[in-house]
Amino acid sequence: MHQSSGGSGGGGTGGGSEGGGAEKHGHTASLPVSQGTAHHHPIAPSNGNFLPGYSGGADCGVMNKQGHAHPDMMGLSEGGNCNGGGVMSGGFLGGLGLPPGVIVMAMGSAGGGISDASSAFQMTSGQRALTDCQQHTNSSPCPSSSSPSSSGVTAGGTVAKRKRKRCGVCGPCRRLINCGVCSSCRNRKTGHQICKFRKCEELKKKPGGGGGVLERPPSVPAGEAFRWFF
């Protein structure tokens, strides 16, 4: 019971004092998706807040003039940020759930870059289910069977709930470092939660509608979005 509350509030806030150990040396974590065909952080993050792979097509010059990435720019509920307006980050893409392709394409046109097109494609498909070639015929992340934990039952018989993993493609997931000022960051020691700005959107949602429910963003049934590309 209590699934309603557990979804957002419950897990979304914890804290820590310092944002020292954001993650690891670059391996944000073991993202389920193999984003950069070539892992191992080839180059340093230009912004430091986003993965290099995606920043490439994102920074056109028009935006990205933040200089110093501010932790609170989306206007979550921290510090009463008003969202400057020039600042846009994962929130605008994954946060709003608007047609990413359109935006990216618009930028691509301005910048005049074919490579941007591919980026857009990646983002669009990546947001939902990665259209990559990587089909993973069988490399299932979950060992399924053959493992006590996978069975879902621990020694005592308690049903061990398997934890979901971040999608790795949404805005928050693409973030690399913690803001260090949000509740989660401040109380990480006690809260054991990831930075609010890094909390995967998929994890925020899908409290129990995973699998059978085809959740799609209101308006623009994907199909239409596709048409915009061609």
Next chain:
DNA sequence: ACGTACGTGTAC
């Protein structure tokens, strides 16, 4: 073994 982060219960 350790740190990180998801899930859940409770407090407000």
Next chain:
DNA sequence: GTACACGTACGT
């Protein structure tokens, strides 16, 4: 309904 704290799954 939101925020906080705890247990524990998960990866290294």
